[in-house]
Amino acid sequence: MNFLVWAVISWTVAFILVRKIFSKRSFNFCNRIVSTLHASLAVTLCSLTVEDWGCPVCPLASKSSPSQMKTLAVTLGYLIYDLICCLFDNHVNIDNIVHHLVSILGIGAGLVYERILFAVIFTLARMVAGPHLTYVTLSADNPLLIKAMAFGLQLVSAFWFYKIARMVRFKLTKRRKSLKET
Known part of the structure; x- marks a missing residue:
């Protein structure tokens, strides 16, 4: 839980820094930069947590390693941050909110049950x-x-x-x- 709170705060700080660097750019533009940072980090972290590249999902329904749990927490923290950002945007998009809520519930369940579905x-x-x-x-x-x-x-x-x-x-x-x- 502490790691998750840290992740949400980190993504928020990243957004604030991006807003300062690109102060003349829109809210949405800055949020997309943070999204790109998250996508790059997520791919990197996921790649680093694969234990056997011969069978990346083996054994099926196994408990997640500590590094996999942290990777899930980083992504969950990002999704919580991004959901909050969506609510502050000028145009609230229901599709986007549903996407975030489903993803948050799915990854949250993966963290709670320590299984990657x-x-x-x-x-x-x-x-x-x-x-x-x-x-x-x-x-x-x-x-x-x-x-x-x-x-x-x-x-x-x-x-x-x-x-x-x-x-x-x-x-x-x-x-x-x-x-x-x-």
Whole structure:
């Protein structure tokens, strides 16, 4: 819990520093810089916490390591910070709030139960809600760069969903073969 509070405070301080550095830029621009920092840090931390790159999610439904728990806390802290930022923005977006609340509940559950339900959470968040959010972003009057980034993120999500689904299929096929052999 202390680490989570520290994470929320750290993301808030990062935002305040970015606002000071880019004082002539908009609230949304500064928040997107912090979002980019979070995305970069999250990928780095997640990569560092994988214990076996031959099977990154093995053993399935295992307890998270302390470094994985801290990574989840950093991301949860960011999502809490970003949810609060969304409420202070000029235009409150219900889709964005729902996205944050679902993500906070999912990651919070992962922290409480010390289990990473990554495949399920990823599938629901990125492959069910994600295409809808991408559609809303693409159909709205957004700058081309925002539309391109939304579409790009959805393509990345689809790629990782494919990789996860392929790995799950491989594991299930391998398990069935081993059961038949015994």
